[in-house]
Amino acid sequence: MPRLYFFIGLMCLVRSDTDETCLTFTRLSLHSAVVGTRLNVKLLLYTRRNLTCAQAVNSTFLGNLNVTKKTTFIIHGFRPTGSPPVWMMDLVESLLSVEDMNVVVVDWNRGATTLIYSQASGRTRNVAKILKEFIDQMLVEGASLGDIYMIGVSLGAHIAGFVGELFYGQLGRITGLDPAGPLYNGKPPQDRLDPSDAHFVDIIHSDTDALGYREPLGNIDFYPNGGLDQPGCPKTILAGLHYFKCDHQRSVYLYLASLTENCNVTTYPCDSYRDYRNGKCASCGTPPQEACPIMGYYADNWKDYLKEKDPPMTKAFFDTAEENPFCIYHYFVDIITWNKNVRRGSITIKLRDRDGNTTESKIDHQPATFQKYHQVSLLARFNQDLDTVAAISLVFSTGTVTGPKYKLRILRVKLRSLAHPERPQLCRYDLVLTENIETVFQPILCPKLRM
Known part of the structure; x- marks a missing residue:
């Protein structure tokens, strides 16, 4: 034993x-x-x-x-x-x-x-x-x-x-x-x-x-x-x-x-x-x-x-954000202008919901070319996803510090979500953007096209 x-x-x-x-x-x-x-x-x-x-x-x-x-x-x-x-x-x-x-x-x-x-x-x-x-x-x-x-x-x-x-x-x-x-x-x-x-x-x-x-x-x-x-x-x-x-x-x-x-x-x-x-x-x-x-x-x-x-x-x-979870929320910003002369520049867009939360995207990696009655579709990237958009602001810039301030005359601007394509598209008509000055507006639902 x-x-x-x-x-x-x-x-x-x-x-x-x-x-x-x-x-x-x-x-x-x-x-x-x-x-x-x-x-x-x-x-x-x-x-x-x-x-x-x-x-x-x-x-x-x-x-x-x-x-x-x-x-x-x-x-x-x-x-x-x-x-x-x-x-x-x-x-x-x-x-x-x-x-x-x-x-x-x-x-x-x-x-x-x-x-x-x-x-x-x-x-x-x-x-x-x-x-x-x-x-x-x-x-x-x-x-x-x-x-x-x-x-x-x-x-x-x-x-x-x-x-x-x-x-x-x-x-x-x-x-x-x-x-x-x-x-x-x-x-x-x-x-x-x-x-x-x-x-x-x-x-x-x-x-x-x-x-x-x-x-x-x-x-x-x-x-x-x-x-x-x-x-x-x-x-x-x-x-x-x-x-x-x-x-x-x-x-x-x-x-x-x-x-x-x-x-x-x-x-x-x-x-x-x-x-x-x-x-x-x-x-x-x-x-x-x-x-x-x-x-x-x-x-x-x-x-x-x-x-x-x-x-x-x-x-x-x-694209990603700086920190976890790194998500970026994509929107298309479709702009049709009616300027007589061609305008080249960048757009900064800011979204705000009813609670006052805001998110901003500066689309400046390449100057956009705006021609009369031609639609320009810009890909905007936001760090935050807002369920509802109560207000939109736009800033147009040519990148020049001195010289005359140009205007961008917008016939229609449309905002559509890529992350949530089921959400209604938002529009606004007849806007005039003065260079480097923020223009704030309330969007309306875009009309649905009849087939």
């Missing part, structure tokens, strides 16, 4: 990695980045049963992973300071809040933590091989490749692509959050993420002029604010490290915002950001909003994509 007690006590003391109560993401330091680390991949499993307490899993131990459910892998990127990604747990919890699934955090911090970016990049294929071994075991246990979803951030996006390539493009979906550009721009498809790596590949490009990949990489590529400078991010190096990573990380926070119920970010397929800003691509079908792709988690609901087995690569553009 004493031997039995001794044996039980010994078994309680000996605990393998897979039996660890709560596995945590590897936390390293700048010192580790300087001296370098060897690749060591940990897989952290979260489910609704263990939402805040990760379980260690590997290719020989699947733990609580339910192979009949969807499994989402989160793969981080380059970690030059060794710290865990600040957004990681928010993403885990948000994913589990919208769907009962397995979430596997791919912790390759020992390998991504280095001051030498090329070293981290050189380890991406080895990470992919480890993930393949794990997924192979999932398949043995009855999982389906179609139920596997990979979310890769920066270098992690290309890791997801390499995994997809190892499974001949049969993964269900890959989302690339600002896939890394350095060492990957211009590479052939087999050396980076590409549309053939999964049944559906969607990308959010938020830093194409620095750390992100420039060209399209997926079935649909989303370009917030043109994929360049993001609103709310520092404009100068005086902001320190935040200056370098803010645009790059914005893709993650936009994706996170798509998991909340605050708003769905509608995007507009277009050839260029310029065409989108000029209002040339603000309709996706009939009714218009139903056919427009939604950025983020629900991007795979895009019905135009689902109609085709091999859809063309599509670029979609949209």
Whole structure:
């Protein structure tokens, strides 16, 4: 009997990695980045049963992973300071809040933590091989490749692509959050993420002029604010490290915002950001909003994509606000003028509801050309959505500080919501705008056209 007690006590003391109560993401330091680390991949499993307490899993131990459910892998990127990604747990919890699934955090911090970016990049294929071994075991246990979803951030996006390539493009979906550009721009498809790596590949490009990949990489590529400078991010190096990573990380926070119920970010397929800003691509079908792709988690609901087995690569553009939930509400401002001479300038429009709430849009990215009896349709973007519009104000400007003040004689102005096309269109007739002077008016319902 004493031997039995001794044996039980010994078994309680000996605990393998897979039996660890709560596995945590590897936390390293700048010192580790300087001296370098060897690749060591940990897989952290979260489910609704263990939402805040990760379980260690590997290719020989699947733990609580339910192979009949969807499994989402989160793969981080380059970690030059060794710290865990600040957004990681928010993403885990948000994913589990919208769907009962397995979430596997791919912790390759020992390998991504280095001051030498090329070293981290050189380890991406080895990470992919480890993930393949794990997924192979999932398949043995009855999982389906179609139920596997990979979310890769920066270098992690290309890791997801390499995994997809190892499974001949049969993964269900890959989302690339600002896939890394350095060492990957211009590479052939087999050396980076590409549309053939999964049944559906969607990308959010938020830093194409620095750390992100420039060209399209997926079935649909989303370009917030043109994929360049993001609103709310520092404009100068005086902001320190935040200056370098803010645009790059914005893709993650936009994706996170798509998991909340605050708003769905509608995007507009277009050839260029310029065409989108000029209002040339603000309709996706009939009714218009139903056919427009939604950025983020629900991007795979895009019905135009689902109609085709091999859809063309599509670029979609949209603008965002500076802060979460980042939603911008689009309106068309249709203006018909009756000036004898051509007028060129910008329009600032302000909306006010009955409670006094206001929202403003300055449409000045490109001067509009107003010709007699020609309609000009301007795309206005507002940070706030007003259910009812009680008053509208307009300011016309040619951009000149000195010289005569021009007038813009408006035959009709019409306001129509893109976010809510079911709302009534608002009109006003016979207005005269004096340059740089605000003109306020109460709109009336536009008459319905008889067919």
